[in-house]
Amino acid sequence: MQNSSHPRVVTVAAAKGGVGKTTLAYELAAALSGVLVDLDWDAGGATRMWGFDPLSAARAPLLDALERGPEGRAPRLKRRPNQPALLPAHPDLAASRIDADLLSDCLGAWAAAWEMPYVVVDTHPGANPLTDGAMQVADLVVVPVVLGAREMDALEAIVSDYAGYRLLLVPTMVPPVPPRRFVERLAALAGGQIAVAPPISEHRWIRRRLRRAALVTQPNPGVRVRAAAAEFRAVAESVEVACG
Ligand SMILES: Nc1ncnc2c1ncn2[C@@H]1O[C@H](COP(=O)(O)OP(=O)(O)OP(=O)(O)O)[C@@H](O)[C@H]1O
Ligand SMILES: [Mg+2]
Structure with missing residues (x-):
């Protein structure tokens, strides 16, 4: 486990949608006792999975905190047993024209203020300023990889676009017989x-x-949950190793 004075920022990103980013970010944040930052403004993301309706909040705590800037107070996290501490998303993020550098500076400052070992960021698919900012500040960019033809083409583009970032590729949704040519x-x-x-x-x-x-983090998990949880924990260990 990392020293809490040096929290690691881990950003989960992918060019394509529906490849398991949110599921992975959620489990990693929980496995690493980290904060989950939801930067995906679409409905059905990590915030809803956590059990909070983003539409029920009149204002976005993330946007309020960005206005205060990196010197200002860090946004308050939502907490609940067996769930990662959450900085929720909000539909207003979509049209917010957030500057990537500001987001990067603020996330770095908030990560220190939250005093948790990890901050795991879930992103909207594809390039956008929020994802760019979260990648700039990241110690590690985690990329879920589905082993299919189109997905591998997209991955080739990502690996060249993301050159300069420390990457961890995570094969996911792998069928019982993994397709050898994609492996x-x-x-x-x-x-x-x-x-x-x-x-x-x-x-x-x-x-x-x-x-x-x-x-x-499920108490008394059934057999299949245990098996899946073990896989996510193994990825969390790879994250710890890759973060150094
Ligand atoms: N290992 C897995 N096996 C089977 N289904 C999975 C797995 N991981 C995630 N899923 C399912 O696949 C769907 C997409 O996953 P998820 O929402 O995590 O992807 P995403 O990349 O965040 O999507 P989006 O781009 O829409 O934000 C969800 O229904 C999720 O429950
Ligand atoms: Mg998602």
Whole structure:
């Protein structure tokens, strides 16, 4: 576990939507006893998964805190047992024209003020100033990778676009028989230069799951939850190693 005076910022990002960013960010934040920062303004993201309706808040705590700037008070976190501490998203983030540098400076200052070992940031898919800012301040950028043809094409573009960031690739939604040509393509792309985490299997029940507590912190988990949680914990260990 990291020294709380040097929190690590871990940003989960991907060019494509629906590749498991939010699920991964949520479980990593819980496994690492970290803060989950939700920068995805779309409905159905981490904030809703946590059990908070972003539409119920008149103002976005993130936007208020950005107005105060990096010297100002850090936004207050939402807390609940067996869930990561949350800085919620808000629909106003969509049209907010946030400056990437301001977000980066503020996230760095807030990470220190929150005094938690990790800050895990979930992002909106594709390039946007919020994601850019969260990547600038990140000690590690975690990229979920689905082993499919189009997804691997997108990954090639990401690896060149994200050059200069410390990356951890996480194979996810991996079927029981992993498609060998994509496994090989991933290995070739990483080339020993980019860290690759242990895979997360395809767990179809995750899509239909009603209970939204983090898998890694569920008390008395059933067999399948235990198996999935072990995979997410193994990725969290890779994050700790990659953060150094
Ligand atoms: N390992 C997995 N196995 C099976 N389904 C998964 C897995 N991880 C996530 N899912 C499911 O896939 C869907 C997309 O996941 P998630 O919302 O985490 O992706 P995302 O990249 O954040 O999407 P978006 O781009 O819309 O924000 C969800 O229904 C989720 O429950
Ligand atoms: Mg998402």
